[in-house]
Amino acid sequence: MENKKNMKVLIAKPGLDGHDRGAKVVAQALKEAGMEVVYSGLHRTIDQIVNIAVQEDVNVIGLSIMTGAHIPITQKLFQKIKEKGIGDKIVFVGGVIPSRDVPKLKELGVVGVFPGGTPLAETIQFLQSISKKG
Amino acid sequence: MELVDKVLRGDEGSAARLISMIEEGRDEGYEAISLLFPYTGKAHVIGVTGAPGAGKSTIVDKLAISFGRQGGKVGIIAVDPTSAKGSGAFLGDRLRMRNAEKLEGVFIRSMAHRGFPGGIAKATLGAAYVLEGLGKDVILIESVGSGQTEIQISMICDSVVTVLTPDYGDEIQLMKAGLLEIGDIVVMNKTDRPGAVEAAKDIEFYLMSHKKQHWQIPVLTVEAIQGKGVEDLIAALKLHRTYTVENSQGSSKKKENIKRLVLAIFKEEFWGETLKKIQDKAMFDDIFQQLQNSTIDPYKAVRMVMDLALPTE
Numbered sequence: 337m338e339n340k341k342n343m344k345v346l347i348a349k350p351g352l353d354g355h356d357r358g359a360k361v362v363a364q365a366l367k368e369a370g371m372e373v374v375y376s377g378l379h380r381t382i383d384q385i386v387n388i389a390v391q392e393d394v395n396v397i398g399l400s401i402m403t404g405a406h407i408p409i410t411q412k413l414f415q416k417i418k419e420k421g422i423g424d425k426i427v428f429v430g431g432v433i434p435s436r437d438v439p440k441l442k443e444l445g446v447v448g449v450f451p452g453g454t455p456l457a458e459t460i461q462f463l464q465s466i467s468k469k470g
Numbered sequence: 471m472e473l474v475d476k477v478l479r480g481d482e483g484s485a486a487r488l489i490s491m492i493e494e495g496r497d498e499g500y501e502a503i504s505l506l507f508p509y510t511g512k513a514h515v516i517g518v519t520g521a522p523g524a525g526k527s528t529i530v531d532k533l534a535i536s537f538g539r540q541g542g543k544v545g546i547i548a549v550d551p552t553s554a555k556g557s558g559a560f561l562g563d564r565l566r567m568r569n570a571e572k573l574e575g576v577f578i579r580s581m582a583h584r585g586f587p588g589g590i591a592k593a594t595l596g597a598a599y600v601l602e603g604l605g606k607d608v609i610l611i612e613s614v615g616s617g618q619t620e621i622q623i624s625m626i627c628d629s630v631v632t633v634l635t636p637d638y639g640d641e642i643q644l645m646k647a648g649l650l651e652i653g654d655i656v657v658m659n660k661t662d663r664p665g666a667v668e669a670a671k672d673i674e675f676y677l678m679s680h681k682k683q684h685w686q687i688p689v690l691t692v693e694a695i696q697g698k699g700v701e702d703l704i705a706a707l708k709l710h711r712t713y714t715v716e717n718s719q720g721s722s723k724k725k726e727n728i729k730r731l732v733l734a735i736f737k738e739e740f741w742g743e744t745l746k747k748i749q750d751k752a753m754f755d756d757i758f759q760q761l762q763n764s765t766i767d768p769y770k771a772v773r774m775v776m777d778l779a780l781p782t783e
């Protein structure tokens with residue numbers, strides 16, 4: 337019987353964009369890498385995403401954003417998770433992210449940025465390495 | 471314990487943490503459950519089982535809304551299978567519970583079954599206690615949905631709903647899968663599909679001729695997407711609840727069930743602990759070496775492993 341701590345990840349789609357193939361591919365890959373993955377579905381508000389993260393007690397939140405609004409969305413997420421007392425969650429961002437915005441996202445508290453086209457193995461390896469540290 | 475106090479005061483974050491601790495099998499988690507236990511036993515714990523795609527999540531969503539409208543405080547535990555090849559799981563039930571999720575006060579927790587048999591996880595019962603501690607009085611548990619009999623879910627629930635669809639096949643298939651062996655209420659879902667009413671009649675006839683207890687299992691027709699038939703389902707659930715409380719057959723079943731669940735958990739834990747103790751021994755490898763060289767047969771290997779695990783003095 338498995339009694340160990342398993343990594344639990346929320347893959348969330350905030351905002352308006354209606355494309356979730358990428359998010360689903362990442363979710364599937366993380367599952368195959370041995371993680372428990374909750375997928376939020378499309379068109380989620382930040383409040384809903386944070387609510388799910390609280391109830392599911394995930395270790396990691398992955399935001400998939402294709403609309404270009406990644407900075408305000410990420411800013412709002414950090415504000416809300418701190419309010420809810422779960423500011424310690426590991427947050428990563430994927431989607432359409434220009435490289436010039438990466439430093440700003442990291443400054444906000446994002447641990448990893450994986451723009452579309454990043455090899456899945458890289459994302460997985462990254463998450464596994466930080467979970468070992470935590 | 472501070473965590474327990476917080477749960478009892480309605481703090482969702484603490485409840486979520488505590489459920490994780492039970493999933494991880496941590497001593498602190500079990501101590502907290504012992505403290506919560508005296509506060510439990512009053513909620514109506516309802517299990518929803520049935521094959522993949524039958525409509526379990528959709529029905530849970532609709533039930534949560536209707537119970538919520540009637541003033542019920544609803545908690546949901548949705549169990550999904552852990553991959554047979556590893557520890558990963560895709561927890562997707564929540565996606566179909568978006569209406570319930572929007573309701574104030576509905577707490578939804580997804581959970582991977584982590585290899586536990588019978589449609590639930592080892593931590594599912596603990597999670598139900600936590601949700602009751604949090605103040606929920608209706609707890610809906612969606613099973614893994616293996617398409618076969620999920621015995622363990624019936625051990626932790628007051629009422630079990632078995633969800634079928636018109637394409638379930640024929641009576642023989644139903645019997646083979648054992649789907650009608652558990653379940654206090656049968657739902658024929660997707661009545662917008664052809665053949666649903668006839669299928670429901672067939673099952674009703676089958677159940678009437680196989681009646682084993684005082685409770686007559688009703689067969690209800692439901693179109694979950696439209697919410698049709700959900701009020702009748704709630705009425706049937708309430709009736710069944712009354713039956714289990716008032717009828718001695720109902721309450722003695724509950725006592726028997728909890729004993730069976732403890733034995734089921736014991737079996738899993740005992741197996742895990744035993745394997746940990748013996749798998750590093752040289753003899754353990756040696757047995758499998760012999761098995762692979764075909765110098766011993768599989769049953770001989772099992773007996774040798776047994777001797778290793780439980781040596782006779």
Ligand SMILES: Nc1nc2c(ncn2[C@@H]2O[C@H](COP(=O)(O)OP(=O)(O)O)[C@@H](O)[C@H]2O)c(=O)[nH]1
Nearest residue numbers: 522523524525526527528566660661693694695
């Ligand atoms: N036609 C029809 N489809 C339904 C009905 N109820 C659920 N579904 C669909 O059946 C699929 C599986 O539903 P879901 O609730 O996820 O099933 P589960 O796997 O048993 O949890 C989804 O696409 C639902 O929209 C219904 O009453 N009629």
Ligand SMILES: [Mg+2]
Nearest residue numbers: 526527563612
């Ligand atoms: Mg489901």
